[in-house]
Amino acid sequence: MVKIIIDGKEVNAEVGDNILDAAAKNNVYIPSLCYVKGEKCLGTCRTCSVKVNGNIMAACTIPVSEGMNIEVNEPDVTDMRKALVELLFSEGNHNCPSCEKSGRCELQATGYEVDMMVSRFPYRFTPRQVDHSSKYVWLERDRCIFCQRCVDLVRDKETDQKIFSIKGRGTNARIEIDKTLADKMPAEQVRAASDLCPVGCIIDKSQGFDVPIGQRKFEIETIKERALKGSIDE
Amino acid sequence: MSDSNQNIFERYSFDRTRLMDVLWDFQRRDNYISSNNIEDIALCLKLSIDDVKETLSFYHFFLDKPSGKHHIYLSNTVIAKMNGYHEVKQALENETGCSFNGVDKTQTFGLADANCIGLSDQEPAMMVDEVVFTQLTPNKVKNIIEKLKQGKTAEEIANPKRYASNTLDYVHAIVDSNIRTASRVLFKPERDYKKILNTLITTTKPEDVIETLTESNLKGRGGAGFSTGLKWKLGREAQGKDKYIICNADEGEPGTFKDRVLLTESPKDVLLGMIAAAYAIGSKDGIIYLRAEYWYLKAFLQQQIQDFRDNGLLGEQILATTFSFDIRIQMGAGSYVCGDETALIESCEGKRGTPRVKPPYPIQQGYLGMPTSVNNVETLACAGRIIEKGSAWYKQLGTPESTGTRLLSVSGDCTQAGIYEIEWGTSLNSVLNMVGAVNTNYVQISGPAGDSLSVEKESERVFCYSDLSCNGSLMIFDHTRDILNIVSDYAAFFVEESCGICVPCRAGGVELKNKMHRIIDGKATQLDIDEIKQWSKLLKGTSRCGLGTAMPNPILATLKKFPDIYHEKIIVQKGPLLASFNMEEATSAHELAYKNLVQKGAE
Numbered sequence: 047m048v049k050i051i052i053d054g055k056e057v058n059a060e061v062g063d064n065i066l067d068a069a070a071k072n073n074v075y076i077p078s079l080c081y082v083k084g085e086k087c088l089g090t091c092r093t094c095s096v097k098v099n100g101n102i103m104a105a106c107t108i109p110v111s112e113g114m115n116i117e118v119n120e121p122d123v124t125d126m127r128k129a130l131v132e133l134l135f136s137e138g139n140h141n142c143p144s145c146e147k148s149g150r151c152e153l154q155a156t157g158y159e160v161d162m163m164v165s166r167f168p169y170r171f172t173p174r175q176v177d178h179s180s181k182y183v184w185l186e187r188d189r190c191i192f193c194q195r196c197v198d199l200v201r202d203k204e205t206d207q208k209i210f211s212i213k214g215r216g217t218n219a220r221i222e223i224d225k226t227l228a229d230k231m232p233a234e235q236v237r238a239a240s241d242l243c244p245v246g247c248i249i250d251k252s253q254g255f256d257v258p259i260g261q262r263k264f265e266i267e268t269i270k271e272r273a274l275k276g277s278i279d280e
Numbered sequence: 281m282s283d284s285n286q287n288i289f290e291r292y293s294f295d296r297t298r299l300m301d302v303l304w305d306f307q308r309r310d311n312y313i314s315s316n317n318i319e320d321i322a323l324c325l326k327l328s329i330d331d332v333k334e335t336l337s338f339y340h341f342f343l344d345k346p347s348g349k350h351h352i353y354l355s356n357t358v359i360a361k362m363n364g365y366h367e368v369k370q371a372l373e374n375e376t377g378c379s380f381n382g383v384d385k386t387q388t389f390g391l392a393d394a395n396c397i398g399l400s401d402q403e404p405a406m407m408v409d410e411v412v413f414t415q416l417t418p419n420k421v422k423n424i425i426e427k428l429k430q431g432k433t434a435e436e437i438a439n440p441k442r443y444a445s446n447t448l449d450y451v452h453a454i455v456d457s458n459i460r461t462a463s464r465v466l467f468k469p470e471r472d473y474k475k476i477l478n479t480l481i482t483t484t485k486p487e488d489v490i491e492t493l494t495e496s497n498l499k500g501r502g503g504a505g506f507s508t509g510l511k512w513k514l515g516r517e518a519q520g521k522d523k524y525i526i527c528n529a530d531e532g533e534p535g536t537f538k539d540r541v542l543l544t545e546s547p548k549d550v551l552l553g554m555i556a557a558a559y560a561i562g563s564k565d566g567i568i569y570l571r572a573e574y575w576y577l578k579a580f581l582q583q584q585i586q587d588f589r590d591n592g593l594l595g596e597q598i599l600a601t602t603f604s605f606d607i608r609i610q611m612g613a614g615s616y617v618c619g620d621e622t623a624l625i626e627s628c629e630g631k632r633g634t635p636r637v638k639p640p641y642p643i644q645q646g647y648l649g650m651p652t653s654v655n656n657v658e659t660l661a662c663a664g665r666i667i668e669k670g671s672a673w674y675k676q677l678g679t680p681e682s683t684g685t686r687l688l689s690v691s692g693d694c695t696q697a698g699i700y701e702i703e704w705g706t707s708l709n710s711v712l713n714m715v716g717a718v719n720t721n722y723v724q725i726s727g728p729a730g731d732s733l734s735v736e737k738e739s740e741r742v743f744c745y746s747d748l749s750c751n752g753s754l755m756i757f758d759h760t761r762d763i764l765n766i767v768s769d770y771a772a773f774f775v776e777e778s779c780g781i782c783v784p785c786r787a788g789g790v791e792l793k794n795k796m797h798r799i800i801d802g803k804a805t806q807l808d809i810d811e812i813k814q815w816s817k818l819l820k821g822t823s824r825c826g827l828g829t830a831m832p833n834p835i836l837a838t839l840k841k842f843p844d845i846y847h848e849k850i851i852v853q854k855g856p857l858l859a860s861f862n863m864e865e866a867t868s869a870h871e872l873a874y875k876n877l878v879q880k881g882a883e
Contacts, residue, residue: 087637088637089637089782089824090781090782090783090824091782091783092782092783092784092822092823092824093783095821095822102821102822104637104822104824107637107638107639108639109639122817123821126817126818126821126822129815129818130783130784130818130822133783133784133787133788133791134783134787136787137783137786137787137790166811167787167791167815168791168794170790191783192780192781192783192786194781202328205326205328207326207327207328207331208328208330208331208334209328210330211328211330211331211333211334212334212632212780213330213333213334213337214337214338214780215337215338215615215632215778215779215780216775216776216777216778216779216780216786216789217775217778217780217786217790218780219780219786222330222333222334223330224328224329224330227328
């Protein structure tokens with residue numbers, strides 16, 4: 047155990063935990079779109095940025111250490127987290143009302159959590175191609191936020207090869223699916239990959255809408271409540 | 281599978297971490313990497329096809345479709361644009377019958393732009409296959425293309441005297457080194473490497489080497505300025521089955537070319553530095569990560585390594601001691617972000633050049649997860665001198681805090697572009713005098729990622745780590761140059777080179793680039809300037825690596841130093857319409873249609 051300070055309050059944290067997990071265990075929510083608890087840190091979305099001893103750092107990338115002074119609710123960095131979520135909304139094409147993932151989407155939920163109303167950045171309406179060539183997976187590239195969860199965490203069971211990958215770089219980057227390997231995915235793995243995707247980019251073709259549009263109930267539980275519940279229960 | 285393919289895989293022992301080399305071998309054989317071969321590569325290296333494409337598509341110089349027999353890349357830096365880039369580009373299109381980003385009908389020429397290729401002292405310059413041509417004019421282009429059409433190779437044209445590619449004459453035939461100052465620390469000719477190394481290995485302990493380096497106060501010359509002695513100390517203490525020394529020869533910062541010249545004129549100083557690092561840390565393997573823009577240096581460097589091996593200075597049991605160390609060259613393939621040490625390591629492992637999450641740092645877990653010391657070419661060359669002459673000798677030069685000398689790659693509006701070895705502590709003013717710069721308005725130091733200086737306000741500033749901690753690039757612009765265009769060019773450069781793995785750099789960079797266009801187009805208001813400042817904070821604060829944090833630098837610095845050039849472009853909103861809204865433009869289509877109809881009616 048080490049002692050750390052979160053927003054002025056001294057709390058205990060377990061050695062080896064990153065700031066994001068340590069904060070959650072102390073009932074402090076930090077938004078995040080790429081980090082998956084218990085998996086290797088991806089550090090791509092940067093929406094968990096907080097101030098650590100005065101410097102801005104992504105909370106999922108930094109292990110806690112004794113005396114660390116962490117500011118989560120500091121106004122500048124709070125606005126930066128919001129700005130990053132807004133950037134994602136303006137970079138991709140996110141039409142929540144017609145999205146299969148609406149109500150179960152981490153980007154959407156995080157948008158609410160950071161109090162986003164509209165993106166401060168101009169919407170780009172970048173044309174992106176949908177890939178529906180694989181048997182079970184619908185790849186809706188409009189919604190991809192390049193978190194790399196699928197790239198790093200979804201593997202072919204037999205060969206341990208990547209099923210999803212990124213082609214190109216920078217603004218030309220796009221998510222790809224290996225059709226041969228994807229067509230071998232068992233139904234549970236397809237479902238898991240779709241659930242792992244923080245947006246509606248990886249869609250399970252067999253599933254579609256859980257509940258028809260117009261009958262869905264949202265915000266039964268906020269993403270903040272979900273994140274904290276899992277941690278404090280431990 | 282063909283025997284030829286089999287040979288390539290055998291050359292790299294079917295090792296997936298050598299994917300960069302495998303891709304290069306295929307491309308050099310076939311001129312591109314075909315989808316059949318991508319399948320073969322995937323199969324033999326036990327990767328998925330998309331895995332291979334992931335790496336291939338990341339690098340500017342890897343081609344996955346036929347792109348002509350000769351690949352021509354014209355350097356499109358701001359310096360090139362000041363020296364006739366547009367005319368040369370036009371000439372290239374005319375002579376080859378091919379437009380940029382395309383291939384001509386006969387499949388002979390493929391044309392494309394390239395970001396800085398390390399020849400700012402002799403722009404316009406272009407890469408043709410694996411050599412370069414410098415100081416181009418439309419006539420020179422015509423001549424080169426004609427010869428290529430006649431069936432000559434680029435190498436034969438650049439090297440008419442047919443020097444062997446592993447000789448210094450060969451390199452000199454292709455490019456000039458343009459060293460403008462007398463040697464202080466670097467470029468010392470005729471050194472007895474055997475004697476220096478013998479003294480090092482037989483009379484000093486590794487700890488003493490680290491002590492000497494620490495004492496010398498040598499700091500990393502790549503830009504970050506981390507103490508070399510401390511890095512090696514951490515490397516020695518780090519736990520690992522193997523340890524690695526990597527020489528970062530990926531100088532991609534626009535305007536820099538000092539490493540090109542060091543590797544040409546003093547390659548053995550760099551090798552010596554690597555050996556000293558290996559001895560200090562306890563490493564057996566070294567890698568020189570050489571940018572693909574410097575292909576023409578590869579055979580020459582390989583020969584330098586071989587000379588050392590032949591003299592017992594590299595390889596097993598160096599100088600009959602128990603110390604063994606060898607070096608291989610890893611070619612890059614066109615990516616600026618690979619200059620970041622963790623991205624460079626990823627690339628060495630055959631992957632996309634995306635910077636890793638830190639911690640852990642390479643000195644703890646680097647290449648193949650093992651402790652790795654990544655050092656800049658110039659740092660290693662300095663280290664090679666310090667172990668010979670001692671720290672006291674080195675500290676006589678420079679200032680107490682910034683010891684020794686610094687190589688400057690000088691380009692732009694001056695009479696003597698080239699390499700200058702200055703003592704730390706020299707002022708900007710004296711450098712400008714030294715290089716023959718007159719009427720200078722603006723200087724960009726350390727490349728686009730660095731700082732923009734107003735000569736009127738800052739000529740007394742001094743090159744040292746506490747003031748101008750320059751990474752070696754110095755681009756000079758006189759009063760005739762349009763600063764906004766230069767800054768806009770830099771913004772586009774960063775967007776092109778962003779790896780795209782983190783949100784602020786990938787998505788935010790585009791916003792900054794668009795803002796610059798808006799300003800130049802005369803459509804920006806004060807709000808745009810305020811947003812640039814605000815959004816820059818986001819990029820600086822939250823980006824994953826130095827590329828994203830540096831992206832806003834040229835805009836922020838020029839906004840501060842040259843506020844007038846921005847304010848002249850700003851428009852003020854009058855009335856309820858947005859200032860960027862142009863009523864005349866918006867209604868022009870209607871006016872035109874109306875005019876046409878009326879005229880038609882009249883006829």
